[in-house]
Amino acid sequence: MHKQNTLWRWLQNICLKPRQLTASAVLSTSENAARVNEKDLPLGTSNKTLPMSQMPGPKGLRKLPYLGTVLMFKPFSEYSPETFGKLVSSMHDKYGHIFKSRLGKDYSVHTDSVRDVETIFRTEGAYPQRRLMLLSKIYRERNGLPPALGTVSGPAWQELRSALNPLLNKPQVCLHYLPAQNMVADDFVSRLDSSALTPEGQSDMFFKFAAESIGVVCFNQRLGLLDPDADNAQEMIELLEAFKTTLHCTFVAMIGLERRYLRTDNDPFYRKYESAMKLIRKRSMHYVEKVMVELQRQSHQGEESSGSSTHRLSPDRESNLLASMITKSNLEIEKILAIIDSMLIAGTDSTARNLAILFYNLAINPEHQQRAADEVLDLLGPDKPVTPEALAKMNFLKSCVKESMRLNFPLSNGTERILNKDTILSGYLVPKGNSVIMSSSRSSLDSSNYDNPCQFQPDRWLRESSDEVSTKRLDRFATLPFGHGARGCIGRRFAEMEIYVGTAKILQKLHISVDPSYPGLDPIYTPFITPRLMIHFIFTKRHPPVGVSMSRGTNT
Numbered sequence: 001m002h003k004q005n006t007l008w009r010w011l012q013n014i015c016l017k018p019r020q021l022t023a024s025a026v027l028s029t030s031e032n033a034a035r036v037n038e039k040d041l042p043l044g045t046s047n048k049t050l051p052m053s054q055m056p057g058p059k060g061l062r063k064l065p066y067l068g069t070v071l072m073f074k075p076f077s078e079y080s081p082e083t084f085g086k087l088v089s090s091m092h093d094k095y096g097h098i099f100k101s102r103l104g105k106d107y108s109v110h111t112d113s114v115r116d117v118e119t120i121f122r123t124e125g126a127y128p129q130r131r132l133m134l135l136s137k138i139y140r141e142r143n144g145l146p147p148a149l150g151t152v153s154g155p156a157w158q159e160l161r162s163a164l165n166p167l168l169n170k171p172q173v174c175l176h177y178l179p180a181q182n183m184v185a186d187d188f189v190s191r192l193d194s195s196a197l198t199p200e201g202q203s204d205m206f207f208k209f210a211a212e213s214i215g216v217v218c219f220n221q222r223l224g225l226l227d228p229d230a231d232n233a234q235e236m237i238e239l240l241e242a243f244k245t246t247l248h249c250t251f252v253a254m255i256g257l258e259r260r261y262l263r264t265d266n267d268p269f270y271r272k273y274e275s276a277m278k279l280i281r282k283r284s285m286h287y288v289e290k291v292m293v294e295l296q297r298q299s300h301q302g303e304e305s306s307g308s309s310t311h312r313l314s315p316d317r318e319s320n321l322l323a324s325m326i327t328k329s330n331l332e333i334e335k336i337l338a339i340i341d342s343m344l345i346a347g348t349d350s351t352a353r354n355l356a357i358l359f360y361n362l363a364i365n366p367e368h369q370q371r372a373a374d375e376v377l378d379l380l381g382p383d384k385p386v387t388p389e390a391l392a393k394m395n396f397l398k399s400c401v402k403e404s405m406r407l408n409f410p411l412s413n414g415t416e417r418i419l420n421k422d423t424i425l426s427g428y429l430v431p432k433g434n435s436v437i438m439s440s441s442r443s444s445l446d447s448s449n450y451d452n453p454c455q456f457q458p459d460r461w462l463r464e465s466s467d468e469v470s471t472k473r474l475d476r477f478a479t480l481p482f483g484h485g486a487r488g489c490i491g492r493r494f495a496e497m498e499i500y501v502g503t504a505k506i507l508q509k510l511h512i513s514v515d516p517s518y519p520g521l522d523p524i525y526t527p528f529i530t531p532r533l534m535i536h537f538i539f540t541k542r543h544p545p546v547g548v549s550m551s552r553g554t555n556t
């Protein structure tokens with residue numbers, strides 16, 4: 001009887017229409033989150049501010065927790081989790097700049113308003129929050145491991161992040177890896193310069209390039225993923241498979257398609273994820289131990305030669321991320337391994353996918369490809385490595401990278417924040433604790449933000465030529481492929497460097513085109529942008545034009 005009453009109350013609660021409220025009564029009412037006190041109302045609240053209960057969104061059964069989410073997807077609609085971005089965009093078409101929909105138990109607010117995005121980031125506070133990666137969190141708890149960046153919020157997140165920020169945000173740390181990145185990129189070029197590769201083989205090569213590149217950063221040594229004859233080739237194939245498994249499981253869990261792992265560690269899906277994570281950990285431990293032994297050896301040598309017991313890193317070691325984490329941060333080894341896990345997993349698929357999409361955009365825009373290649377050849381000639389000085393001058397190439405991520409946004413929607421305070425978004429009062437997903441993939445293609453938004457126009461990012469292609473002032477909040485603020489992508493500098501060096505090295509040697517029968521990207525998201533059909537690139541030798549000299553632009 002008690003159960004029936006509870007169920008009845010629950011149904012009434014969910015099915016009854018929200019009370020129609022006057023604008024002023026609204027201000028003390030919230031839907032689905034903490035109560036709002038008038039004295040705590042955010043700045044800008046007025047009689048016109050509406051409560052979240054009046055925010056448009058799906059109605060009827062589609063409003064219900066869990067069921068509402070299921071009904072958004074196939075077979076009840078034409079959309080699948082991989083085309084979530086298209087679903088959200090169609091809902092914006094129907095409901096406007098802001099709407100709410102069920103994502104699991106709770107509501108999610110979606111906004112494509114650039115001003116809302118700015119408001120969210122300006123008010124996110126010291127501990128910005130996203131939804132946590134539950135699968136990874138549970139794995140870590142079950143194995144007694146400390147949290148990773150994606151599995152914690154608040155002070156525990158800040159402890160990890162603030163140990164890493166000074167190490168990763170120093171330009172010299174990035175540049176420390178430039179020689180190694182050149183070597184990785186050279187191997188990438190030789191592997192792609194082979195007509196024998198199928199589209200699957202090419203896609204695999206992008207993945208290996210990204211994993212090797214971030215591996216070099218994490219362990220300060222080559223892993224051998226691009227070397228088919230390496231002694232450890234089998235080990236590396238297994239490691240790569242483990243990366244792919246963890247990424248796939250993370251995506252599947254993120255969209256809620258698997259839930260049994262929450263209850264039992266005997267679930268086959270969970271076991272698959274756990275054994276992949278354990279393999280990555282075993283390999284990471286192996287590399288970390290090697291660095292620790294080397295540091296100890298250096299430390300003994302230092303003591304012997306100077307007679308002092310103070311351990312100091314050589315200038316080279318100062319920029320070595322792993323050595324710095326071990327010797328300079330106060331992090332225990334388990335926390336360092338947790339950071340490495342996050343970097344390896346977050347930094348592989350993301351870079352691989354976006355690099356392939358950039359190559360595609362350069363292939364179908366040959367005049368821009370030629371201009372980028374001319375810039376590279378002008379700075380490096382046909383053989384030289386990318387130097388810090390050359391990198392600083394590759395403005396057109398950098399614009400191509402920005403433009404590619406604007407035109408084909410890396411994520412299906414954009415960054416998410418769980419609001420840390422009551423916030424007014426597009427005239428609605430959204431209470432603290434609600435999730436807001438920013439529809440950056442949509443604002444990136446909005447003609448009120450960009451002229452000719454569906455065209456690949458790298459010039460819009462160059463100060464010198466932007467006036468010719470754009471009448472609009474570029475708004476930094478209109479496209480944020482790496483998120484923003486204190487919780488923005490920590491690997492951004494590395495990702496960009498890998499993409500610049502990988503692309504420069506390819507353009508130096510090869511011309512990129514796409515098989516004429518390729519139907520086009522029609523992207524899906526898993527969770528990063530993925531072409532529906534693997535791209536079939538055709539790489540041919542590039543013959544550098546004689547005496548080309550480029551006028552170089554400056555990035556906006």
Ligand code: HEM
Pocket residue numbers: 130149150161214342343344346347348350351354410411415416480481482483484485486487488489490491492494495
């Ligand atoms: C093109 C490549 C990449 C893209 C588009 C990308 C994008 C993103 C985005 C949108 C976020 C969320 C930001 C926010 O909430 O404001 C993020 C977070 C993160 N990214 Fe990246 N990322 C890329 C490459 C990398 C690389 C190479 C690494 C390796 C270091 C990395 C490590 C991380 C980590 C650890 C986080 C979580 C940060 C935190 O919660 O504090 N990413 N990335």
